[in-house]
Amino acid sequence: MAVASAGVGHAQDKPFEGVTLNLASMNDQFSTVLVEMAPEFKEATGAEVKVDILDYGSLLTKTTADFVGNTGGYDLITMDIVWAGQYAQNDFTVDLKDLIERDKAELGTDDIYPKLMDALGNYEGKQVAYPFAGYANVLAYRKDLFEAAGLDVPKTMEELVDAAYKLTDPSKNQYGFVANGQKGPAVAQDWMQYNAEMGGSILDEDGKPALNSEANVKSLEVYRDLFKKAAPPGAADYDWGGREESFRQGIAATMQTWSVGAPGYFNPEISKVVDTVGLALAPRGEGLPELYGIGGWGLAINADINDKQKEAAWAFIKWITSPDVHKAFNMKGAGSYIRKSVVADPELNAKYPFLPLLDTAFEKGDGDYRPRIPEYPEIQDILGTAVNSVLVGDEEPKAALDKAQDAAVKVF
Numbered sequence: 001m002a003v004a005s006a007g008v009g010h011a012q013d014k015p016f017e018g019v020t021l022n023l024a025s026m027n028d029q030f031s032t033v034l035v036e037m038a039p040e041f042k043e044a045t046g047a048e049v050k051v052d053i054l055d056y057g058s059l060l061t062k063t064t065a066d067f068v069g070n071t072g073g074y075d076l077i078t079m080d081i082v083w084a085g086q087y088a089q090n091d092f093t094v095d096l097k098d099l100i101e102r103d104k105a106e107l108g109t110d111d112i113y114p115k116l117m118d119a120l121g122n123y124e125g126k127q128v129a130y131p132f133a134g135y136a137n138v139l140a141y142r143k144d145l146f147e148a149a150g151l152d153v154p155k156t157m158e159e160l161v162d163a164a165y166k167l168t169d170p171s172k173n174q175y176g177f178v179a180n181g182q183k184g185p186a187v188a189q190d191w192m193q194y195n196a197e198m199g200g201s202i203l204d205e206d207g208k209p210a211l212n213s214e215a216n217v218k219s220l221e222v223y224r225d226l227f228k229k230a231a232p233p234g235a236a237d238y239d240w241g242g243r244e245e246s247f248r249q250g251i252a253a254t255m256q257t258w259s260v261g262a263p264g265y266f267n268p269e270i271s272k273v274v275d276t277v278g279l280a281l282a283p284r285g286e287g288l289p290e291l292y293g294i295g296g297w298g299l300a301i302n303a304d305i306n307d308k309q310k311e312a313a314w315a316f317i318k319w320i321t322s323p324d325v326h327k328a329f330n331m332k333g334a335g336s337y338i339r340k341s342v343v344a345d346p347e348l349n350a351k352y353p354f355l356p357l358l359d360t361a362f363e364k365g366d367g368d369y370r371p372r373i374p375e376y377p378e379i380q381d382i383l384g385t386a387v388n389s390v391l392v393g394d395e396e397p398k399a400a401l402d403k404a405q406d407a408a409v410k411v412f
Helices: 030-045 056-069 081-090 097-102 114-119 143-148 157-166 185-197 214-230 240-248 259-265 307-320 323-331 346-351 355-363 376-391 397-411
Strands: 020-026 048-054 076-080 130-142 254-258 277-281 292-301
Touching (some): 020 030, 020 056, 020 307, 030 048, 030 307, 030 323, 056 076, 076 081, 076 307, 081 292, 114 130, 114 292, 114 355, 130 143, 130 259, 130 307, 130 355, 143 277, 157 214, 185 214, 185 254, 185 376, 240 259, 259 277, 277 355, 292 355, 323 346
Parallel strands (some): 020 048
Antiparallel strands (some): 130 254, 130 277, 130 292
8 A cells, every 4th residue: 555655654653643734735736636645644644634725826925924924834835946045045944955864765766856856945955845746848739730730749939839820710719829928927937938948048147137138038029929919818817727728628729838737638527628639848949958847846844843743744745755655646636746667657657648758858857947046036026027018018028128127136
């Protein structure tokens, strides 16, 4: 049984009987699976895990308030990859290096993709979280529409843009492209992905803001034009949910997305494209090195909780990321991978045939196209306002990014 292999004891040996762990979780696909599996951890250890499922903004706001106020309201926190710098600078969470060293014999870290071990929790030598849910940027596309139009699956950004225009036909309620446009984190994060794939960068070589670089202005022009000419009406207000739904309902022909959502495309209860969806590696600009955006979540332990709570929290991290439990977690549709053996598992591959894409992306991953610096939340807010202002027609790309650059310089 999965629980017995997790290194936290059998049902008759419950070292954390009476302990309650409060876990703040992002409302991604894995959250409901955490809730479903929590009783298994209680059966193994005695510790109850209560999962508080929050949207992105609420998760950041509530957990930051908990850290700053030293209230210890949450024991465990799903930490977005881009919060690592902020966590490290402020010592919000336990540095897990010593625990990892202590328990290395049972952790099997050699089986965890090194890029994920670093990006999902390590910042300048501090392990502020443990990798838990690795995502890859992938391209979801409609195989039937590409075949009917005689188009190959895009391997470059130039090919993707060309296909998006060719596959747009408003008379059929068919659009070639969809992405996040909503003001705030949604549009900032999606544009940063496209920006990196077109050769742009948020920081210069010295680690300083370069929001209004020539490459960034050009990529924002391309992003704006795709929204104007190839996206569904109202897409400038889409967040992740709206973007995903438009693809699952068959409205959009292409969508760059996080791999966590991919299991849903093959679920006939929520998807109309089960038989026509294809997945491919995210395209790169012509001539750019082979790098693929990676993201996702680590599990972090609040530094303010007592030692017994910390040990129980660490036991949960070891359990949920152990090979057998990690496999079971993903068989239930969590879409969250960190282990090479799980990505290669035959049973999972039979259920989710796109997993070889994740292996390539995780091996050649770029976890820093959204800079994991302490100032990231402010930079994200600045870009979230600037990019949306361009999409809704209030500003031109260069003017918006010039203004954003001025604001970013004040943050550093």
